[in-house]
Amino acid sequence: MRARTRERVTPLLFLLPSLVLLGLFALWPLVHAVVMSFQHWRILGDAEPAGFDNYRTLLASDHFWVALRNTLVFAFVTVPLGLVLALGSALLLNQPLRARGLMRGIVFYPVTVSMVVIALLWRWMFSENYGIVNSLLGSIGIEQQAWLSESPAKAFAVIMALSVWKGFGYGMVIYLAGLQTIPDAVREAARLDGASRWQTFRHVTLPLLNPTTLFVAVIAFIGSFQVFDQVYVMTQGGPGHSTSVLVHLIYELAYVRFQMGLACAVACVLLAITLILTGIQFALIRPRTEG
Amino acid sequence: MRLLIRIALVLICVVMLFPFVFMLATALKSEAQLAQPGLLPEGAWHPENFGTAWNRAPFTHYLINSIIVAIGAGALSVLLGAMGGFALSKYRFTGRGLLLIVVLSTLMVPPQVKMIPNFLICAQIGLLDTRLGLVLPMLPLGFGIFLMRQFIRAIPDDLLAASRIDGAGELRIFLRIVLPLCGPAAATLGIFTFMASWNEFLWPLIILDTPEKYTIPLGLMRFSQQFSVEQNLLMAVSFLSMLPTMILFLIFQRAFVQGMAGVSLHGGGG
Numbered sequence: 001m002r003a004r005t006r007e008r009v010t011p012l013l014f015l016l017p018s019l020v021l022l023g024l025f026a027l028w029p030l031v032h033a034v035v036m037s038f039q040h041w042r043i044l045g046d047a048e049p050a051g052f053d054n055y056r057t058l059l060a061s062d063h064f065w066v067a068l069r070n071t072l073v074f075a076f077v078t079v080p081l082g083l084v085l086a087l088g089s090a091l092l093l094n095q096p097l098r099a100r101g102l103m104r105g106i107v108f109y110p111v112t113v114s115m116v117v118i119a120l121l122w123r124w125m126f127s128e129n130y131g132i133v134n135s136l137l138g139s140i141g142i143e144q145q146a147w148l149s150e151s152p153a154k155a156f157a158v159i160m161a162l163s164v165w166k167g168f169g170y171g172m173v174i175y176l177a178g179l180q181t182i183p184d185a186v187r188e189a190a191r192l193d194g195a196s197r198w199q200t201f202r203h204v205t206l207p208l209l210n211p212t213t214l215f216v217a218v219i220a221f222i223g224s225f226q227v228f229d230q231v232y233v234m235t236q237g238g239p240g241h242s243t244s245v246l247v248h249l250i251y252e253l254a255y256v257r258f259q260m261g262l263a264c265a266v267a268c269v270l271l272a273i274t275l276i277l278t279g280i281q282f283a284l285i286r287p288r289t290e291g
Numbered sequence: 292m293r294l295l296i297r298i299a300l301v302l303i304c305v306v307m308l309f310p311f312v313f314m315l316a317t318a319l320k321s322e323a324q325l326a327q328p329g330l331l332p333e334g335a336w337h338p339e340n341f342g343t344a345w346n347r348a349p350f351t352h353y354l355i356n357s358i359i360v361a362i363g364a365g366a367l368s369v370l371l372g373a374m375g376g377f378a379l380s381k382y383r384f385t386g387r388g389l390l391l392i393v394v395l396s397t398l399m400v401p402p403q404v405k406m407i408p409n410f411l412i413c414a415q416i417g418l419l420d421t422r423l424g425l426v427l428p429m430l431p432l433g434f435g436i437f438l439m440r441q442f443i444r445a446i447p448d449d450l451l452a453a454s455r456i457d458g459a460g461e462l463r464i465f466l467r468i469v470l471p472l473c474g475p476a477a478a479t480l481g482i483f484t485f486m487a488s489w490n491e492f493l494w495p496l497i498i499l500d501t502p503e504k505y506t507i508p509l510g511l512m513r514f515s516q517q518f519s520v521e522q523n524l525l526m527a528v529s530f531l532s533m534l535p536t537m538i539l540f541l542i543f544q545r546a547f548v549q550g551m552a553g554v555s556l557h558g559g560g561g
Binding site for chain 2: 007008010011012014015017018019021022024025026027028029030032033036089092093095097101103105106107108109110111112113114115116117118120121122124125127129130132135138139165169170173174177222225226228229232233247250251254255260263264267268270271274275278
């Protein structure tokens with residue numbers, strides 16, 4: 001009898017604090033975000049049913065489409081670019097070399113630094129008057145540019161470059177772990193069969209790294225839809241709202257314009273995109289584990 | 292081929308390090324020297340910028356806040372993760388599978404989706420503008436419980452059974468046997484949470500009002516808005532703000548990499 005109580009009650013007591021916190025700060029807020037997206041919240045604490053009004057407003061709003069387009073561009077540019085750099089640097093740093101550990105550390109280091117610090121630094125590097133980028137370009141005869149304030153395309157390109165630069169070390173580390181799981185014998189066998197270096201990579205190493213690539217890609221895609229800090233620091237979404245992204249739009253609607261319901265509708269769009277991506281991930285992984 | 296690899300690697304390292312070199316070089320310039328096109332200051336260097344910048348704004352406050360919040364978050368997430376992981380791996384009870392699914396499902400929701408409701412909850416229970424409000428809603432409980440469960444599962448049941456026969460209570464078993472064996476997983480989870488909390492920007496931006504309660508990223512942003520002309524001071528104080536985690540990274544590089552990439556090396560990827 002005593003053992004039975006132990007098996008039933010003890011684990012629930014151990015779980016209790018976590019369950020309370022998860023209920024309060026994860027499950028209820030998720031439900032509430034969806035509910036709020038169907039309500040008007042003009043001023044804090046004042047909710048009225050709104051039907052699909054918020055979603056209709058969004059679909060008609062230029063800012064929403066700009067933010068959605070920018071977020072998609074950000075994801076589809078930074079993720080593949082980051083993957084290629086991560087894989088490339090992992091292959092290079094998987095060779096037996098002197099100072100290999102140091103170089104791995106250098107590539108990974110920016111991952112550990114706060115995005116605010118990196119974005120402030122890059123903002124200064126790309127500043128119009130005294131930025132190092134303009135003075136380097138000036139020394140080869142290219143004229144000064146207002147990278148961050150003039151053209152949205154240039155500003156967004158800088159934001160994407162910064163994000164790739166800061167983040168690809170993360171993928172590299174995971175690729176390095178993935179490379180450890182491929183026995184040298186497999187690659188040696190391919191070489192003995194007369195495969196070139198490139199063929200060995202293309203037809204042996206790369207396919208064996210597929211699970212790693214899939215994993216890094218999904219993590220990076222989900223993360224890239226949450227981009228905010230660098231946009232907030234570098235351009236505040238400007239000029240106008242031309243470099244805004246989804247999370248920046250959520251922030252601005254909720255805390256600058258106090259339209260909480262509308263902000264939650266954007267949050268629900270973000271949620272839907274993330275769940276679709278997660279679904280694709282599961283769909284891609286399942287046949288492999290079953291087969 | 293070997294030479295090409297060398298050149299490529301040196302190039303990568305230069306690209307990764309150059310911005311930080313530029314940061315330091317700027318930090319050593321006076322305001323007038325900022326107009327010089329060269330990397331290094333021509334004329335006198337100004338290391339006194341570091342002190343000036345640090346004292347220009349309450350950075351000591353920001354640093355203390357960041358340390359308290361990040362260590363608090365790290366410790367809480369290890370403790371709660373281990374408790375939850377222990378419960379979900381070493382006990383059989385109805386609803387265990389369901390609870391695990393609920394815990395894991397919270398991993399799939401981006402924090403920004405829950406941000407506004409969380410803000411309203413914090414407003415209701417008085418957590419706005421507090422350190423506790425900074426920590427509690429952002430704890431990575433789903434990840435932590437899952438990670439610790441995977442690890443604790445490997446602890447032999449016999450070890451726990453033997454202690455039970457010796458008359459040890461469940462809490463004692465957890466504290467004396469399970470927790471001390473969790474070292475590697477606890478380090479991974481602790482560093483992961485510490486760094487996430489140390490670098491977090493959006494959530495503190497929303498719930499903090501009083502500048503004295505700011506964490507470092509918020510303090511830097513505020514500094515950059517107040518003294519936008521003095522990029523030398525901004526870079527000096529940015530560099531200082533990087534030092535604590537840079538030192539940790541240099542000492543514990545391996546644990547760091549595992550901690551920050553831990554999601555894959557321990558959980559999902561394996």
